[in-house]
Each structure stands twice: as C-alpha cells, then as structure tokens.
Amino acid sequence: MITPPTGSPTPDTDSPMTFYDQVGGHPTFVRLVRRFYEGVAEDEVLRPMYPEEDLGPAEERLLLFLEQYWGGPGTYSAQRGHPRLRMRHAPFRVNPDARERWLRHMRDAVDSLELSPMHEEVLWDYLDRAAHAMVNTFDRD
Numbered sequence: 001m002i003t004p005p006t007g008s009p010t011p012d013t014d015s016p017m018t019f020y021d022q023v024g025g026h027p028t029f030v031r032l033v034r035r036f037y038e039g040v041a042e043d044e045v046l047r048p049m050y051p052e053e054d055l056g057p058a059e060e061r062l063l064l065f066l067e068q069y070w071g072g073p074g075t076y077s078a079q080r081g082h083p084r085l086r087m088r089h090a091p092f093r094v095n096p097d098a099r100e101r102w103l104r105h106m107r108d109a110v111d112s113l114e115l116s117p118m119h120e121e122v123l124w125d126y127l128d129r130a131a132h133a134m135v136n137t138f139d140r141d
Contacts, residue, residue, distance in 0.1 A: 018071025023119050025072065033063045035112045039105030046101050049094075069126075094134045103131050 020029070037059045040046045050058045064076035106127050110120060 019119070019122065020067060020070040020072040023070075023113070023115055023123075026067065028113060028115075029063055029067050029070075029072070032109050032113055033059050033066065035109035036062070036105050039108055040102075043101055043105065045098055046105070049098070070123075093139065094136050095139055096135060097140070099131045099135050102134075103128065106131070 037055045040050070041055055052058065061076075064073075068074050068076040107124075110124055110127070113120075115123065
C-alpha cells in the first residue's frame with residue numbers, strides 16, 4: 001500500500017500534519033465522497049455495482065477508507081479490517097469503461113473541493129492509480 005504523504009510539524013506538536021488535516025479533515029472528505037456518489041447514482045454502468053437500495057452504506061465505507069488512508073481516524077480498519085481493495089471489488093466486473101466512469105465522477109468530486117494545486121495533484125494521483133488497479137476484466141459487456 002502506498003503511504004500518504006505527511007506535512008510539516010504543527011506549531012503545537014512535533015507531529016507532522018497529515019494530508020487529511022492539511023485539506024480540512026472530515027468535512028472535506030464528506031464533500032468529496034458525497035459529490036462522487038451523486039454522479040454514481042445517475043450512472044447506468046456504475047450504479048448496478050452497488051447492491052444496496054441506498055448508496056449510503058457504500059458512501060460511508062468509501063468515506064471511512066479515504067479518511068483512514070489519508071491520515072484520519074482508523075475507523076475503517078476497526079470496523080472492516082484490512083482494506084483488501086482488489087478482493088472486495090472482485091465480484092464486480094470492473095472494465096476500462098467502468099474505470100473511466102469512476103474516474104469521471106471522482107474528477108468532478110475532486111474539482112469541487114478547490115484544493116491547492118499540490119494537494120489536488122497528490123489526491124488525484126492516488127485515485128487515478130487506485131482506479132487502474134481495480135480493473136479486473138477487459139470484456140466490454
């Protein structure tokens with residue numbers, strides 16, 4: 001797993017600020033994930049990959065995962081264990097079209113945050129690589 005970057009020590013401690021803290025913490029990740037799932041809800045290819053009637057549970061899982069990955073609370077692992085992203089996505093046909101749709105909705109969500117160019121680049125680099133890593137078939141149908 002790629003370790004997210006940390007920043008400079010905070011004035012009050014010797015601990016570096018995490019990326020999570022640098023971009024605004026919980027409210028920023030809530031906005032990111034909410035905007036992303038607004039796009040997914042309307043996407044005829046991605047929406048069927050979310051078995052729950054309501055996208056709320058998937059939204060919560062992604063929120064907890066991203067927060068933990070970027071240095072926020074460890075709630076994801078406490079509730080769900082190791083992320084095992086490829087294994088968790090294996091039941092779904094993630095082809096290049098699905099990847100590109102996922103990236104399109106995530107790009108819109110990232111852009112909506114209006115992060116600094118450095119933070120946006122770091123976040124987008126991870127999301128782009130993660131999306132490519134989830135592809136598990138090259139079938140079109």
